Amino acid sequence: xxxRTPLDANAVLAATEEILRRHGPDKATVVDVARALGVSHAAxxxxxxxxxxxxxxxxxxxxxxxxxxxxxxxxxxxxxxxQRLRTWLHAVLAVKxxxxxxxxxxxxxxxxxxxxxxxxxxxxxxxxLGQLTAIIADGAADGSLRTDDAEATARVVxxxxxxxxxxxxxxxxxxxxxxxxxxxxxxxxxxxxxxPTSP
Amino acid sequence: xxxRTPLDANAVLAATEEILRRHGPDKATVVDVARALGVSHAAxxxxxxxxxxxxxxxxxxxxxxxxxxxxxxxxxxxxxxxQRLRTWLHAVLAVKxxxxxxxxxxxxxxxxxxxxxxxxxxxxxxxxLGQLTAIIADGAADGSLRTDDAEATARVVxxxxxxxxxxxxxxxxxxxxxxxxxxxxxxxxxxxxxxPTSP
DNA sequence: CTGGTAACAGATGTCAAAATTTGTAACCTG
DNA sequence: CAGGTTACAAATTTTGACATCTGTTACCAG
Numbered sequence: 001x002x003x004r005t006p007l008d009a010n011a012v013l014a015a016t017e018e019i020l021r022r023h024g025p026d027k028a029t030v031v032d033v034a035r036a037l038g039v040s041h042a043a044x045x046x047x048x049x050x051x052x053x054x055x056x057x058x059x060x061x062x063x064x065x066x067x068x069x070x071x072x073x074x075x076x077x078x079x080x081x082x083q084r085l086r087t088w089l090h091a092v093l094a095v096k097x098x099x100x101x102x103x104x105x106x107x108x109x110x111x112x113x114x115x116x117x118x119x120x121x122x123x124x125x126x127x128x129l130g131q132l133t134a135i136i137a138d139g140a141a142d143g144s145l146r147t148d149d150a151e152a153t154a155r156v157v158x159x160x161x162x163x164x165x166x167x168x169x170x171x172x173x174x175x176x177x178x179x180x181x182x183x184x185x186x187x188x189x190x191x192x193x194x195x196p197t198s199p
Numbered sequence: 200x201x202x203r204t205p206l207d208a209n210a211v212l213a214a215t216e217e218i219l220r221r222h223g224p225d226k227a228t229v230v231d232v233a234r235a236l237g238v239s240h241a242a243x244x245x246x247x248x249x250x251x252x253x254x255x256x257x258x259x260x261x262x263x264x265x266x267x268x269x270x271x272x273x274x275x276x277x278x279x280x281x282q283r284l285r286t287w288l289h290a291v292l293a294v295k296x297x298x299x300x301x302x303x304x305x306x307x308x309x310x311x312x313x314x315x316x317x318x319x320x321x322x323x324x325x326x327x328l329g330q331l332t333a334i335i336a337d338g339a340a341d342g343s344l345r346t347d348d349a350e351a352t353a354r355v356v357x358x359x360x361x362x363x364x365x366x367x368x369x370x371x372x373x374x375x376x377x378x379x380x381x382x383x384x385x386x387x388x389x390x391x392x393x394x395p396t397s398p
Numbered sequence: 399c400t401g402g403t404a405a406c407a408g409a410t411g412t413c414a415a416a417a418t419t420t421g422t423a424a425c426c427t428g
Numbered sequence: 429c430a431g432g433t434t435a436c437a438a439a440t441t442t443t444g445a446c447a448t449c450t451g452t453t454a455c456c457a458g
Contacts, residue, residue: 030420046430051419191392192388
């Protein structure tokens with residue numbers, strides 16, 4: 001007896017996200033997902049080649065949402081690049097803090113993928129580095145930020161703010177002082193990036 | 200029958216370090232330590248109140264050795280403070296890289312304590328921050344580094360180099376490019392700390 | 399009273415059997 | 429033939445009995 005609803009990949013994804021949210025990444029099974037959809041577990045394998053692929057697809061979806069939200073800040077040409085850099089770095093932190101509070105289970109799923117060196121994680125970092133590069137290149141273009149190579153400088157800034165963007169520090173992000181710490185690091189980095197007033 | 204050798208706390212410590220090194224922090228038991236010393240495990244509890252305390256004492260010992268080695272660099276008044284800052288940050292990384300290679304089990308024991316927010320870990324960080332503060336204060340004194348508050352600036356520099364000193368990044372320290380990355384971060388930070396040539 | 403012992407209860411770890419899950423295959427059906 | 433089914437082998441997780449470990453107590457010797 002074929003299922004009444006055609007069951008497209010998107011429905012599987014939505015159900016998986018819900019199961020993941022409810023059960024957490026360790027306990028969520030594809031049998032659970034299938035049960036939630038009212039089909040046999042073999043049916044979900046028609047749409048995704050493996051459990052890993054399912055997890056990656058769900059995670060990639062919300063990472064992409066984050067990326068798009070941050071891209072708005074990175075591309076906001078109304079703000080001067082130095083200001084935009086600071087705002088963007090704070091936003092990266094804020095987005096992840098919010099996710100931890102709202103969807104700790106989905107965040108944990110991302111952590112698992114990152115630890116496994118999944119392309120989902122490396123691609124996400126590449127996306128963020130791209131946005132950072134764009135901001136710094138804008139600053140180089142209008143002369144407000146000094147850099148030889150916007151991409152290299154972006155990597156340096158990203159490394160110097162690892163405490164505020166790398167998952168390994170997620171536990172510390174609950175600390176109330178973390179925003180102020182980031183602000184102080186921004187101050188120093190922006191001081192270093194500021195084009196000298198007189199050479 | 201009392202033991203022939205009096206068994207002081209130091210002997211217990213040495214035996215524990217050996218067991219820890221051989222078995223790793225997960226498999227090392229105080230029964231093992233007692234067996235190595237030829238006493239009952241209750242005897243060990245005469246010298247240390249708990250297994251946790253034993254682990255902390257061993258770990259504190261090698262952290263103190265590291266601290267002392269780094270203090271030599273921090274206090275080397277022959278090198279200008281900016282240079283000393285760079286050398287010291289590289290040394291912090293190098294010391295930990297070396298420990299991971301030579302004594303991965305002891306390093307893992309330190310990781311466990313840090314994750315448990317043991318005072319051993321927080322004290323170690325405080326020690327390092329103290330050395331960093333001293334270097335920056337030296338720079339402020341001779342006018343080569345610009346800072347309002349050496350201690351606050353030390354915290355900022357420490358945060359900005361978290362990727363190269365925080366245990367959470369230990370896995371990444373195997374990567375060959377890590378030294379170069381630290382160097383680039385140092386370049387930017389020193390640029391930011393450099394007193395302006397003309398105000 | 400310092401420093402050791404043996405004996406113990408409760409927590410924790412181990413290990414193999416049982417159950418569940420993953421992924422595949424062979425098979426329906428509109 | 430896209431999309432579903434049941435049936436099944438292999439991998440993984442759970443379970444539960446058992447062993448070991450942790451920390452305490454009561455006791456002993458110099």
